[in-house]
Amino acid sequence: MAGETTRPGPHRVRVASYNIRKGVGLDRRRDPLRILRVLGEIDADIVALQEADRRFGLRESVLPQVLIENHTDYEAVPLDVQTDSMGWHGNAILVKKGIAIEAHDIIHIPCLEPRGVVTATLSVRGRSLAVFGMHLDLSGLWRTRQARAIADLAAEARIDHPTVLMGDLNEWRGSAGTFREFGRHFEILDCGPSFHAARPVGRLDRIMHCERLMAKDCGVHRSALASRASDHLPVWADFAFA
16 A cells, blocks of 8 residues: 555554655755654654664754654654764664653664664553664675574564564565565565655565564555655554454
């Protein structure tokens, strides 16, 4: 399913993944408020962001805290890594207010260029949910190594909690080692092509889940605003707890 989304029922949880390209849209303007408006259109309970921090210098968040507080119902999972950054190597997790953050962590993964994974255990409508957010390497060899490391850690997490993984996998080929590694433990949803936002052909952005979650719907959010806010379109999925 593509296009604008409708709010899921009260017994479901909606997650989304969005590479926000450091807030720079196709018009080459950095507009964090535009990104937040796109998130408002999707209305997910939990959002994994990629490229949420500037790359150089202080690596401060591209989404100012004051804008998040004044224009959304979200709060960032505190990763306690760097004062001015929202995430870890650009990866961040936003949750709707009212969702309790039970635990959070950062994960070092094998990499050719700076990469990392963020994870949190959240209490959603009385149920615990483990979430992993990621942005994988441009190199296929390193992507496969990263997928193996992340999948093994997430497989341990699913013993105690329903688990969902999402992010920009940077993987163009459906038969790639990246998907084989994740597919050993998790169902990989095909939300649809999300890159490039102007003419989507690449299924780079993915959502994956364990057997303790039932996928009810998924898609790419392709509104007029989302089509120019970043070079990626957001992907989303609705789940029910098994």
